[in-house]
Amino acid sequence: MTGARGEEAAIIDVRGWLAEIAGHTFMQATRVPLDELTGWREDPETGDIRHRSGRFFTVEGLDVRHPAGPVTSWTQPIINQPEAGILGILLKRVDGVPYLLMQAKNEPGNVGGPQLSPTVQATRSNYTRVHEGRRVPYLGFFREPRGRVLVDVRQSEQGAWFYRKRNRNMVVEVAAHVPAAEGFRWMPLRHVHELLAVPDLVNMDARTVLACLPPQGGARDGDEGFGALVARSRVPGRRAAHGMGEILSWLSGLRSTTDIQARPLALGRLRGWRRAGGRIAHDTGRFFEVIGVRVRAHGREVGGWDQPMIAPVGTGVVAFLVMRIGGVLHALAHARADPGYTDVVELAPTVQCTPGNYDHLPPRARPPLLTEVLAARPDSVRFDTVLSEEGGRFYRARNRYLVVETDEDPLPGHPDFRWLALHQLDELLRHSYYLNVEARTLVACLHGLTRDERLTAAAR
């Protein structure tokens, strides 16, 4: 069993490895005006920004009507990337202990250089070689799965920034020895779990795949502490505040009655957004900007490229309230309607917002429980780390992720919130589009607490 000191050493080791990778690779992202992006052009009719190949993704406009929402209608830019990519992790058991093949991967939007990434993180354009880069290593294990498939499910990504984006999340277990190529490392699952508590270290794509992984260790009933509670609460068939039929019916009802309409709109016809200074920004300076980025890189697929990116304004707050109900840990899920979702509503964390975006709105429009989460007593905070969102599309997008334990329901009977047991979240994660990507990050972080909580404090 690794002690707190051993874990610190392990973090230093991974940091050293990432720094080493950063040292003999190189990536520089410079902001450039949108109209100077090589290979990208503005559609003369619509103003949409697309690659000359017609592939990768497009920046388009969206016209949203949400009559019952705090803001009843708006327009916004959105990324349309209709192809589903693969986010895949190889898993191998050594003496029964699961190891993951992780990659040190840099992305132009990353804050601190390379982050811990899945074995494979490939868009379809990427692996069908539209940009004529290098082959994607290990892709063959996922395209025609070789080994035992532990996870294989399509999940959505940011519904506020992506229009119906989905990726295939996979974990494949291999029996034979698969050597780690340069830039890759076999690491114990437990170690990856621990690293989730280090700011900006495990990337979003790794987190969403980890969230979908069923329990790999056993829960021992004698164990104590919050981590043991998490493990016990993932055992299928344990108690739950609401039966699965009731949860599914609640979602079915909301998906049938929530009136949110999102229609494509020419990027040049947005209201309240201005294209000036080579970027697209909201008149109030809030929400996000669409910017141009020029990338120079060595040691990655190609030597350099240009691309548009979304640069959010401000750091978000994303939090699950959790509570013990009948000895089983439950998370308070919020049924959230974002315009980019495939099926109207997905289950989101209790709180998910960028506080600055609400400054100009009346108090009733402020997200419920934001204040409570930010003022939580330190001894009720089970997780609290700033993590980065996907650095291939988002420029320095970061959220502060929190898990806060409570012993009373702050919103009893609220129609948009329900307590779900952790084993129910596992069951829903076998299927597409139930948990949004922010909830999946928090689920991964919760799972990461299973074995040992001490790292959180040690790493900060």
Place this chain on the structure above:
Amino acid sequence: MTGARGEEAAIIDVRGWLAEIAGHTFMQATRVPLDELTGWREDPETGDIRHRSGRFFTVEGLDVRHPAGPVTSWTQPIINQPEAGILGILLKRVDGVPYLLMQAKNEPGNVGGPQLSPTVQATRSNYTRVHEGRRVPYLGFFREPRGRVLVDVRQSEQGAWFYRKRNRNMVVEVAAHVPAAEGFRWMPLRHVHELLAVPDLVNMDARTVLACLPPQGGARDGDEGFGALVARSRVPGRRAAHGMGEILSWLSGLRSTTDIQARPLALGRLRGWRRAGGRIAHDTGRFFEVIGVRVRAHGREVGGWDQPMIAPVGTGVVAFLVMRIGGVLHALAHARADPGYTDVVELAPTVQCTPGNYDHLPPRARPPLLTEVLAARPDSVRFDTVLSEEGGRFYRARNRYLVVETDEDPLPGHPDFRWLALHQLDELLRHSYYLNVEARTLVACLHGLTRDERLTAAAR
């Protein structure tokens, strides 16, 4: 126990009731040119046909690219009806025996007058009273469910004719006595099951809801015959040719790699379709027509209305091959990509086509197993009945539904087909968009064979 003679009497009774309803209600549907439809107008820019209220549905165009399909690209008219309606059945137990509250409902596209329909069958426009008709009886039981919710799941409808149409399928069990209004009847579930074998009697909306209903009777291991086999094969945890993880992974892979793109297109810009004589038809006369229909009715929501409808050319063939594997009945599901599906691919019956649509195509484009199903030995045919599709949008649309038992796999290892155990179909039906509407009809018909097979022969 009801014998064959008793069942025949029951059919005569239901037929009598439907005739009686037909007698003191009245519905006449007359074909009229599209440009004479009152309340509907052609968009001057696109040619799309929409209601002046902006509600109900729109007839639009669709541009489909399917490079790996037998036809690699085409355009077609399609119905866009973005609102989710409710298809709901009330269930009540009397001395442990489940009864359903069924409605005798006529629709303009029906072949033989009123059909057996769910308790509630309401579009959202319908129940929010856009057309100022009468209140929808029993709607309150489903909008804010009162009672025990046995089924509540959104499911797709015809992906060839509807663009991302979905309805909420519900069964709510009530404890108290709920009287049957005029035009409604409490009927034993078993009886409704038996009536599935009568041509054009149980409507599509009732069938899809019935398919989603979990087993209500017990399977007795001692029982013999095909019906008992069906019941035993629905018990969760029984054997299956492929584990659920394997099935979900197969679907995830197909949904990620199937390259089918469907983009909205102005109805006036279709290629190969002609608007003439007040209707829209394909140049070859195949597939379907968009026609105008004038409805005169008494005893329904309003006295009369006009609407466009889809009138298919020819009767379809829809069949499941079923096989016993390890004593458990499996159905051979086909992963089908229709342009209107929400998530690329859904599980369809083994065969689903209108044979005449393939006359002009090369033999390799003919659907696999069509010939085999049509030439099946009579003693292997477990179900064979012509049933109607939804009469509110489709004009006299009928399919011949078959269940054919085989004892060998005719397509071993085919990448687009998999054997699923009946209990796996039940599990998938708890979630949205796994089984298409044609597969759901066949699942309902299979479930209907549970108690007694004798009716099929007696009723024809």
